Amino acid sequence: MTGALIGFVFATGVVLAYRGWARNRRPALTDRLLPYLRDVHPQSVAVSSSQSAAAAVFGPYLQRGARTVGNVLGGSASVASRLNRLGTGQTVEQFRIRQVVWGLCGFGGCAAVSVLWLAGRGSASVSLLVLCVAGFVGGVLGCDNALTSTIRVHERRMSEEFPTVADLLALAVAAGEGPVTGLERVVRVCHGDLASELSRVLADIRTGMTVQRAFDGLAGRTGVASIARFAEGLAVAIERGTPLVDVLHAQAADVRESSRRELIEAGGRKEVAMMIPVVFFILPVTIVFAFFPGYIGLHMTSGM
DSSP: OHHHHHHHHHHHHHHHHHHHHHHHHSOOHHHHHGGGOTTTOTHHHHHHSOOOHHHHHHHHHHHHHHHHHHHHHOOHHHHHHHHHHHTSOOOHHHHHHHHHHHHHHHHHHHHHHHHHHHHHHOOOOHHHHHHHHHHHHHHHHHHHHHHHHHHHHHHHHHHHHHHHHHHHHHHHHHTTOOHHHHHHHHHHHOOSHHHHHHHHHHHHHHTTOOHHHHHHHHHHHOOOHHHHHHHHHHHHHHHHTOOHHHHHHHHHHHHHHHHHHHHHHHHHHTHHHHHHHIIIIIHHHHHHHHHHHHHHHHHHHHHO
């Protein structure tokens, strides 16, 4: 087993060294032209910047694996929509590479378990190979589920921050400031996920986009209904010249009422789960404390 592992590692190193030498011996046309197109092509900066040895060796393989995973799973439009909702600036290709890395981690963990099993039992099995493949698939799908969970947490935080941000913006507008100026003041004061989304809106406005289109973009990419209504209401109010203060206060009150209603509904759904500790823990202890003294008294009376 030790000799097989040493031979496998040595053969892998030889293959990687030969592939790297064959690839770098004659650079491709894109690698030679991209450093001169730094202001035109977005990948030229990444190509011209200094890369680590690990990225230079394993980067092409990860990109190839990312393309393969994307072709097998599909749904690139859904991934792009979720990444846009998250607002991290990550591309679909970067997310696919992260999926491949998660899959390799799962494959490595299952391979380590398989090696320990082979060392202890000494007999190979097809189920171990299936376990390694399942580890890779589980890592890839786990990365996708982690993205969905991150978006859910991100949008819940935005919903929690929305009433405060709406009230602050209403106060700024009531004090005589314009919508964009009041939005800049709120972004400087607040810190959170919603403030980051509003910063993206301000960045779009500063780059020449109209205020209405910027808020329409926020309403289109967010998955929170209250914030989408907030952005659409601001866009309509700015376009038609309606008072913003009443609109903002009404939307903040609606969100608070919706949060209160959701809390009451969650309490109603958790009522059965709240009965579990009462029935299985508190009630048996109460019964023991109530009947145990009488049980001891009966034993003492029967003994006398």
